[in-house]
Amino acid sequence: MNSIAEYFTDLYKGISSLWAGMRITGKYFFSPRAIVTQQYxxxxxxxxxxxxxKGEIIMPHDADNLHACTGCGICEMNCPNGSIEILSDRVANAEGKMERIIDKHIYHLSMxxxxGLCVKTCPSDALAxxxxxxxxxxxxxxxxxxxNQPGSKLRKEAK
Amino acid sequence: MSEEIIQDVIIGESEDYIINLGPQHPSTHGVLRLEVCLKGETVKYLNPHVGYIHRGIEKMCEAITYQQIIHLTDRMDYLSAHMNNEAVCMVVEDALQVEVPERVKYIRTILDELNRLASHQLWWCAFGMDLGALTTFFYGLRDREHILDIFEESFGSRLLHSFNTPGGLMHDVHPNFQKRIKDFIKYFREKLPEYDQLLTGNIIFQNRAKGIGYMSKETAIGYGVTGPSGRGSNFSCDIRKIAPYGVYDKVQFNEILETGCDTFARYKVRMAEMWESLSILEQLVDNIPEGDFTAKMKPVVKLPAGEYFRRVETARGELAVYVVSDGNKNPYRMRFRTPNFSNLFVMNEIASGYKIADLIAISGSLDLVIPDIDR
Known part of the structure; x- marks a missing residue:
């Protein structure tokens, strides 16, 4: 007799616990406003x-195709994975001094x-x-x- | 030297039926292989094989600087990335005797708790799904999205945010930070009771989770099982209480202990920890002091020669970082004591004698993250 009563109590408790969960799902099923899915x-x-x-690393250029990278190589040094390579040249400027300009700032997105260490440590804020x-x-x-875009130059600071 | 090769596998009997669970089995949550010996449907013993996602993080740390190590620790226990970062940062700050600003300590503690919440939510999703309740997966991820949005707004990344740096933070948090956390606390306090109604009270779930995976307190201590898994066996091991770091000594919270010692007890610990995390967040979010987001540090961090040790409580247990420095800019030896490694190897002890269907529930209740085991 006792086991029969226990059996039905368990059955009742089980069904009511399932019903408690179904009520939640039902509530969201009938209220489409609660849907948060984005149709990507x-x-x-x-x-x-x-x-x-942080999507990718870019070098912002202004309207005159000027950037701020001096080719110092700090980003290359700080990168833990070697995903940045800088190829730079030494060119004589108008005053006859040798000056370093970047030839190519190569960025391996796959690595x-x-x-964010390169963006943080860049002394001239050339990366973003x-x-x-x-x-x-x-x-x-x-x-x-x-x-660096083709034909772009280093932005000269106003002195 | 003896030419005998020491075999670390347990040799079974000839009539034993041995199957490999994994390394590609969805319920092992990663590339973990469990060599399970069955007698009928009952697990006789099991032998975990690790190393499928070994990347040599400890060795890689010896070649890079302390700022660069931070981004590798993200990739150990990716669900508690912030706590891993914090552990390394605190070791470096201890060694250099840098006093980090109060603001940094508050923000770090808030992020710890947010990260713990996000991790426990994902565990709840996955645990329900392991036991056949697919609904929980969508409900848990829906709420986790709110935390990840807060992370994305402040640091730009959702999961692996290398936001800490020795001495402080990479940059200041977003101006909306406090408001969004307050919104989230209000939102999640309404949603958390739904978790109980959906899964905790569910009769099918209770029958599958109760009374399996018995881990006594002695076993937990013997194997070094920490975190919510250890606290489910009444083993008091919360580093936030034992050795407070950040501002954990300034907030009121309880260490959740359960005496059930089974899978359901470990489930209850994590559910209760979510409420505790919410209350810690509530106490901290209004009291963030103004100030700098980083202490003054030299661009090249060199630790003085010596040994340094620090431990934190991640979402899965105790993470300890041990650094030996010889005075250079990279460590001489770096060692991580990760919680999941100890939590995994108790499985032979607690899953033997139960059915193979229970094995999935037991491994789910330990909340394993495989890259943290292999590192």
Missing amino acids: PENRKTLKMEDRF CTFC FGQEFEHAVFDRNKLTKVL
């Missing part, structure tokens, strides 16, 4: 990442771990993080980028 590929135009989002995050390509070579 469709909402590409309105999708905006946060300002500080980058987005630790970009918001681009769709990096999938079919060819691995496309992930090696040259950050």
Whole structure:
């Protein structure tokens, strides 16, 4: 007799516990406002990442195609993975002094771990993080980028 | 020298049935291989094989500077990345005797608790899914998204945020930081009871979780099982209480201890820790003092020769960092005592004698992160 009563109490408790869970799912099923899913590929135009989002490393250029990189090599030295390579030249300026200018600032996106040390340690704030995050390509070579635009020059500080 | 090769595997009998669970099995949550010996459906013994995702982080640390080590520690226990970073930062600050600003300590503690919440939420998702409740996965990730958005706004990355640096933080937190945390606390206090209604009270879940994976307090201490898994066996091992760091000595919180010693007890510890984390956040979020976000540090950090040791409480247990320095800019030897390594090897002890379906529940209740085991 006792075991029969126990059996039905367990059955009742079990069904009520399942019902408690089903009530939650039912509540969300019938209130479409609570849906938080983003329709990602469709909402590409309105999708905006946060300002500080670490998507990739870029070198900002102004309207006159000038950048701030002096080619000092601190970012290359601080990078833990060797994802930055700087090829620089020494060229004589108007006063006849030898000056270092960057030839190519090469950035290997495939090796980058987005630790942010290069952006933080750059003494002339030449590097920044970009918001681009769709990096999938079919060819691995496309992930090696040259950050300084062709024909760009070092921005001279106003003295 | 003896030419005998010492075999570390347990030799079974000829009629034993041995299967390999993993390294690609979804319920091992990573590349972990469990060599399970079965008698019928009952687990006779199991032998964990690790090393599938070994990257040699300890050795890599010997070649790079202390600032660069931070980003490697992210990749050990990726779900408590901030605590890992903090451990290395505190070792360096101890060695250099740098006093970090109060603001940094508050922000670090807040981030610790946010990260612990995010980790426990993901564990809750995955644990429910291991036991066949797919609904929990969506509900847990829905709430975790709010924490990750706070992280993304302040540091730019959601999971592996190398936000700490020896001496302080990389940059200051976003101006919205406090407001968003307050919004989140209000939101999550409403949503956390749903977790109990969905899974904790569920009769199917209770029948599967209760009474399996018995780990006595002696076993927990003997194997060094720390974190919520150890506290489920009434083993008081919370580093936040034993050796407070950050501002844990200024907040009121309870160390959650359960005496059940089974899978369900470990589940209850983590659920209660989420409430504790919320209350710690509430106490701290309004009291962040103004000030610098970093102490003054030299660009090249060189530790004085000697040995340094520091431990923190991650979401899974005790993480200890041991550094031997010979005075150079990179460590001579770096050693991490990671919680998951100890938590994994207790599995033979606590899963033997139970059914193979219970093995999944037991491994889920230990909350293993495989890259932390192998490092």
